[in-house]
Amino acid sequence: KFSDKSVKLLRDLYLNFDLAAGERVKKIETETNHDVKAVEYYLKEQFQQIPEVQSYTEFLHFACTSEDINNLSYGLMLKRGIVPLQSALDNITQQLHLLAESTADIAMLSRTHGQSASPTTAGKEIANWIFRLQRQQQQLKQMTPLAKINGAVGNYNAHIVSFPEVDWPSVSQRLIQQLGLHYNPYTTQIEPHDSMAELFDTVSRINTILIDLCRDFWGYISLNYFKQKLAANEVGSSTMPHKVNPIDFENAEGNLGIANALLHHFSSKLPISRWQRDLSDSTVQRNIGVAFAYSLLAYDSLIKGLNKVEINQSAIAADLEQSWEVLAEAIQTVMRRHQVSQPYEKLKALTRGKEGMTQQALAGFIDSLDIPNEERERLKSLTPQSYIGNAAEQARQIKNYRD
Numbered sequence: 001k002f003s004d005k006s007v008k009l010l011r012d013l014y015l016n017f018d019l020a021a022g023e024r025v026k027k028i029e030t031e032t033n034h035d036v037k038a039v040e041y042y043l044k045e046q047f048q049q050i051p052e053v054q055s056y057t058e059f060l061h062f063a064c065t066s067e068d069i070n071n072l073s074y075g076l077m078l079k080r081g082i083v084p085l086q087s088a089l090d091n092i093t094q095q096l097h098l099l100a101e102s103t104a105d106i107a108m109l110s111r112t113h114g115q116s117a118s119p120t121t122a123g124k125e126i127a128n129w130i131f132r133l134q135r136q137q138q139q140l141k142q143m144t145p146l147a148k149i150n151g152a153v154g155n156y157n158a159h160i161v162s163f164p165e166v167d168w169p170s171v172s173q174r175l176i177q178q179l180g181l182h183y184n185p186y187t188t189q190i191e192p193h194d195s196m197a198e199l200f201d202t203v204s205r206i207n208t209i210l211i212d213l214c215r216d217f218w219g220y221i222s223l224n225y226f227k228q229k230l231a232a233n234e235v236g237s238s239t240m241p242h243k244v245n246p247i248d249f250e251n252a253e254g255n256l257g258i259a260n261a262l263l264h265h266f267s268s269k270l271p272i273s274r275w276q277r278d279l280s281d282s283t284v285q286r287n288i289g290v291a292f293a294y295s296l297l298a299y300d301s302l303i304k305g306l307n308k309v310e311i312n313q314s315a316i317a318a319d320l321e322q323s324w325e326v327l328a329e330a331i332q333t334v335m336r337r338h339q340v341s342q343p344y345e346k347l348k349a350l351t352r353g354k355e356g357m358t359q360q361a362l363a364g365f366i367d368s369l370d371i372p373n374e375e376r377e378r379l380k381s382l383t384p385q386s387y388i389g390n391a392a393e394q395a396r397q398i399k400n401y402r403d
Contacts, residue, residue, distance in 0.1 A: 006052040013046055036066035063158035067277065068149040071191040074285060075145035075181045078199060081292050082140060088299035089140075089206065093133050095306045097399060100126040103311050104395035107385040108225065109319050109326070116323045119388050122225070122311055123395030129213050130398050136206045143202065146184040146195040147176045153276045154187040189277035193270035200291075204263040207256040207295060210302060214253040217309065221246045224315040228308045248305030255298035262291035320384040325357040327382055331366065334379060338371045359383070 002010070021042070029038035040061045047057045061069070104123035109116055149172045150156050156168040173183040184191055220226045228244050236243030266288065270281050328347040335343030350365055351357055366379045 002052055006050055009050045010053065013043065034066075036061075036069055039069075063151055063156075063162060064149065065152045065189055067190045068151065070282075070285075072147050072149065072176070072179060072181070074196075074288075075147045075191075076179060078145050078196065078288070079180060081289070082143075082199070082203075085203065085292060085295060085299070086137065086140065088296060088303070089133065089137055091303050092210070092299060092306070093130055093137070095303060096126055096130045096133070097402070099123070099306065099309075100130060100395050100398055105392045106311055106313060106316065107320060107388050107391075108316050109323055109384070116326055118326055118329055119320060119384050119391075121388055121391040121395055122316070124388075124391035125216075127395045127398035129209065131401055132209045133206065134401060136202055136209065140199070140202050140206070143195070143199050144180070144182045145199070146191055147179070147181040148172070148184050148187040148191045149175060150187060153189050188273070188275070190273055190281065192273070193281065197267035197271050200263040200267040203291075203295060204260045204267070207260050207263070207298070210298065211253055211256050211260075214249040214256070214302065214305075217305065218246050218249045218253075221249075221309070223319070224312055225319075226309040227312045229310060246305065248301045248308065252298040252301040252305065255294045255301065259291045259294035259298065262287060262294070266291065317385070323357075323384050324359055324362055325351040325354065326384055327362060327379075327387055330382055330387055331362070331379055334375060335369065335371065338375065340369060340371065 024045075025038050025042045028041050029035055032038050032041065043060055044057050047053050047060065100123040102123070103126065104121060106122045107119050108122045108125070110118055110120045148154065150168070151158050156172075159166070159168045169185065173185075176183045182195070184195075217226065221228065228246065230244065236245045266284060269284050273281060328351040332343040332347040335346075340346075350361075363380050366376050369376060
């Protein structure tokens with residue numbers, strides 16, 4: 001066991017690693033043409049400056065292959081790298097919760113296939129995204145990379161021939177768990193990256209949900225269902241002074257697409273390696289930070305966009321008032337309950353493709369139905385604003401699904 005002084009000097013090697021140290025490693029690498037070996041030789045030089053550890057220099061990189069070092073490093077980087085992603089995603093879901101709560105009761109025309117459909121509420125539609133996001137976020141929080149340190153082909157060959165009396169799998173497992181990673185007992189030269197692929201697939205699913213959100217908010221802004229708060233000195237167009245463009249949602253969508261292109265490649269490429277290993281994973285892994293960076297840029301843009309939007313109740317109400325045909329579903333379903341013949345077909349003839357459907361026209365049709373009087377009155381009291389099922393309740397209840 002080394003003295004506290006020697007331990008401090010060893011820790012200082014990485015705590016105080018600076019540009020000069022990096023340049024020395026790169027100088028050694030020009031001779032070795034091998035990055036990990038260059039680091040090993042650099043550390044051996046430094047060990048010579050610490051008297052107590054000089055005699056242990058050859059235990060640096062003992063029985064290790066480069067991937068024993070690299071996979072541990074990538075595992076630790078991934079654990080730390082997803083923290084800012086999780087923090088930004090928490091900010092997004094928090095903002096969505098606020099929007100869902102404030103718009104829970106605001107009836108809104110749904111659009112399936114881009115056409116008017118049974119009404120919902122703005123808050124319920126936002127709650128849909130919250131539930132989807134939080135489910136994926138929970139999976140992301142539960143992920144810990146797998147790791148190995150078992151030599152050139154995963155069998156502890158060099159370890160066992162040097163110290164056959166040592167239980168090397170137990171030593172390996174203990175070290176990996178101390179680092180906060182999960183032990184993989186079965187590998188080749190490389191840890192096969194399946195857990196990495198799982199993580200990247202989860203992040204890409206989150207990003208895909210957010211692309212869906214960006215496009216829908218873009219559409220709602222286009223319909224004037226949501227307005228964007230104005231900034232006095234902001235410019236929407238270099239030539240059209242009136243413009244207030246949804247650029248934050250557009251920027252987020254673009255960056256999410258770039259991130260996902262990389263993440264999809266990572267998850268399909270990294271688990272594949274020829275025989276006991278090839279080097280094609282190495283150059284790919286060097287771009288993990290790029291995918292995370294594009295994701296973070298997108299999340300920041302999305303938060304900006306969500307902070308700018310506010311509901312436009314008058315536009316939403318006006319759209320509903322022009323869409324009395326959406327009550328056809330309610331009427332034909334109640335007709336079915338009372339065994340009225342061909343309810344769907346009768347409402348189809350009355351409403352499909354017809355412009356200017358009015359409350360009066362529907363009331364006249366309802367009065368002609370052979371159903372109980374109280375049912376006729378109930379149907380005539382329906383409006384597009386009130387025909388929302390339990391949408392408002394669902395929007396309010398989404399707070400119960402917070403992590």
